[in-house]
Amino acid sequence: MDALWTRGPSAVREIQEVFPEKGRPAYTTVQTIVYRLEAKRAIRRVKKIGNAHIFEAVVSRNAAHRRLIDELLSLFGGRSQPIVAHLIESGKLTLEDVRDAEQTLRKLARKDKAR
Numbered sequence: 001m002d003a004l005w006t007r008g009p010s011a012v013r014e015i016q017e018v019f020p021e022k023g024r025p026a027y028t029t030v031q032t033i034v035y036r037l038e039a040k041r042a043i044r045r046v047k048k049i050g051n052a053h054i055f056e057a058v059v060s061r062n063a064a065h066r067r068l069i070d071e072l073l074s075l076f077g078g079r080s081q082p083i084v085a086h087l088i089e090s091g092k093l094t095l096e097d098v099r100d101a102e103q104t105l106r107k108l109a110r111k112d113k114a115r
Helices: 002-007 012-018 027-039 061-075 081-089 095-114
Strands: 043-049 052-057
Touching: 002 012, 002 052, 012 027, 012 052, 027 043
Parallel strands: none
Antiparallel strands: 043 052
16 A cells, blocks of 8 residues: 555556565565455556556545554554553653644644534
8 A cells, every 4th residue: 555655556566566675575465465455445446558457545545544543442442541551651652742642632622612
């Protein structure tokens, strides 16, 4: 997905070549993943050039992130506290992240009051 989000519409071979040469998955492996993503409607074929199908992302990076985070939260019964605690303890949540979150919460609160 990252290759399609970054590069735009691409063939399977182009997606495969995004991976580092060392440890690069086989063409057929990438092709299988692409076809599975197509079946899940995360990507779609947009055209055919010779024998190569060109695919593009249907799901935006932001939408994919939101869905993944929602699924993660559901594993914790919808509670964000265990995740936030882990981020703090592991040093992955900075004071700047907390300030940004506070600003976002304030903006949301203002929008709710305006309704």
